[in-house]
Amino acid sequence: MTYSIAQAAEACGLSIDTLRYYERIGLVVPPARDSGGRRTYSDEDINWLVFLTKLRTTGMPIRLMREYAQLAQDGEATAALRKQILVRQRASVHAHMAELQTCLEVLDYKIENYQRIEEKFQDKQRKATEVPA
Amino acid sequence: MTYSIAQAAEACGLSIDTLRYYERIGLVVPPARDSGGRRTYSDEDINWLVFLTKLRTTGMPIRLMREYAQLAQDGEATAALRKQILVRQRASVHAHMAELQTCLEVLDYKIENYQRIEEKFQDKQRKATEVPA
DNA sequence: GCTTGACCTGGAGTGCGCTCAAGCTCCTAC
DNA sequence: GTAGGAGCTTGAGCGCACTCCAGGTCAAGC
Numbered sequence: 093m094t095y096s097i098a099q100a101a102e103a104c105g106l107s108i109d110t111l112r113y114y115e116r117i118g119l120v121v122p123p124a125r126d127s128g129g130r131r132t133y134s135d136e137d138i139n140w141l142v143f144l145t146k147l148r149t150t151g152m153p154i155r156l157m158r159e160y161a162q163l164a165q166d167g168e169a170t171a172a173l174r175k176q177i178l179v180r181q182r183a184s185v186h187a188h189m190a191e192l193q194t195c196l197e198v199l200d201y202k203i204e205n206y207q208r209i210e211e212k213f214q215d216k217q218r219k220a221t222e223v224p225a
Numbered sequence: 226m227t228y229s230i231a232q233a234a235e236a237c238g239l240s241i242d243t244l245r246y247y248e249r250i251g252l253v254v255p256p257a258r259d260s261g262g263r264r265t266y267s268d269e270d271i272n273w274l275v276f277l278t279k280l281r282t283t284g285m286p287i288r289l290m291r292e293y294a295q296l297a298q299d300g301e302a303t304a305a306l307r308k309q310i311l312v313r314q315r316a317s318v319h320a321h322m323a324e325l326q327t328c329l330e331v332l333d334y335k336i337e338n339y340q341r342i343e344e345k346f347q348d349k350q351r352k353a354t355e356v357p358a
Numbered sequence: 359g360c361t362t363g364a365c366c367t368g369g370a371g372t373g374c375g376c377t378c379a380a381g382c383t384c385c386t387a388c
Numbered sequence: 389g390t391a392g393g394a395g396c397t398t399g400a401g402c403g404c405a406c407t408c409c410a411g412g413t414c415a416a417g418c
Binding site: 240250261262281286288 | 407408413415
């Protein structure tokens, strides 16, 4: 099974332009071409692209992704280095999530505060429209 | 208690240049100045800056932070809008953390794979150096 | 009074990750 | 055979969030 660039883009959630851009900067190996010179992506290509988008989502810079991609191309001997990259990235994701967690707490606190302000306001309104005793 | 720009930068984890930049683009109200024309940050200023850095960490674009800051300046009447912004941001953080979680699972899987490759390799080595029966 | 260092301003420059434009080719369908 | 649509290449442009620079001011310490 092969895919056009539009289908590949759809499958991995990138734009067509971005796919070509990734190829240009050497982040992905150029896919095969059909008789008309158009790119044809294999299932394997798609899987790799999907994995790359996961790395991107974790905030890995393209520079490092390219390094990883190069190592992957260089074969089994680089497995230890690749593992190291992923282990570090995992640590960085954990750290980032912890940061986000404290930000969430700040947000929750602020939102609660706004909630209280609203309630006080509504309370005041209720009292104002109440039939006086 | 007041702080120099260097102290303010230290306190909120931004660079001096970034503090001035934030002021220039209208993200923070200009702090007071001393007799020599230098910025003097109050505790309140610092607290606000710290909160802003939290918003930044959540990935809120500066454009929106500026909107929020403007609303905060406009007083109590904008509380509902400000709350809405924070509630949305919270949702976006939750979504992002969920994404990161699935990325983590992919990373874990890949790392485990590398682990297995290493073990197999070590096993092979052990067998090769073993005294033959 | 002179040096030093922190701070000032306005404006230019940077790095990242795309994104778009122009002008072309190819295939398909009518 | 021609119109339309997808795809091609090269190269420029963009938005974001800073970051740096040049040239100046000011206050403190020697």
